[in-house]
Amino acid sequence: MALEHAILVSLSERAAAGSELTRRFDASIGYFWTATHQQIYRVLAKMERSGWVSVQVVPQVDRPAKKEYAVTPAGREELRRWIAEPTTSDPVRSDIGVKLRGASLGDRAAVLDDVRRLREEHTKRHSLYEYLAGRDFPDPGALTGADLDIYLVLRGGLLVEQFWIQWLTEYLDAHDTTKDSHR
Secondary structure (H helix, E strand, O other): OOOOHHHHHHHHOOOOOHHHHHHHHHHHHHHOOOHHHHHHHHHHHHHHHHOEEEEEEEEEEEEEEEEEEEEEEEHHHHHHHHHOOOOOOOOOHHHHHHHHHHHHHOOOOHHHHHHHHHHHHHHHHHHHHHHHHHHHOOOOHHHHHHHHHHHHHHHHHHHHHHHHHHHHHHHHHHHHOOOOOOO
């Protein structure tokens, strides 16, 4: 996936200025596809040149005018084309996986500290996703269309975070020095 497609998805949901789009990435799409403020603005300019988005200058009171971006028919067609394209499987690339495999070659205590820190990060993210699911989708069984799609992506995030928490906990438990492994 290219950043362009993530932006097209977001702008298809609602037109936005670049700063608002950046906030959306921080609050939703960014959990699955990250981009910096500079990357988003650079790609928006490229998308405008390609005819995938249009720009409307919106005057503001006591502030400079802002540029609001919207998806054009050419952008919708590109998004439809990309969505229909087969998705390749994402290869697993995990620094922590490599560190865990090589932990006996280095400072295991440092690796265990890193695992604890990562488990805490994943636990916090899991809690956030649970909160968002409860707040935004109190009755998932009644969802259809775009709302169902958004909910299921959130569920995917919950499952990914559960995986990380379980795997990192298993690693920590296996190396718990307080356990008597000779029983």
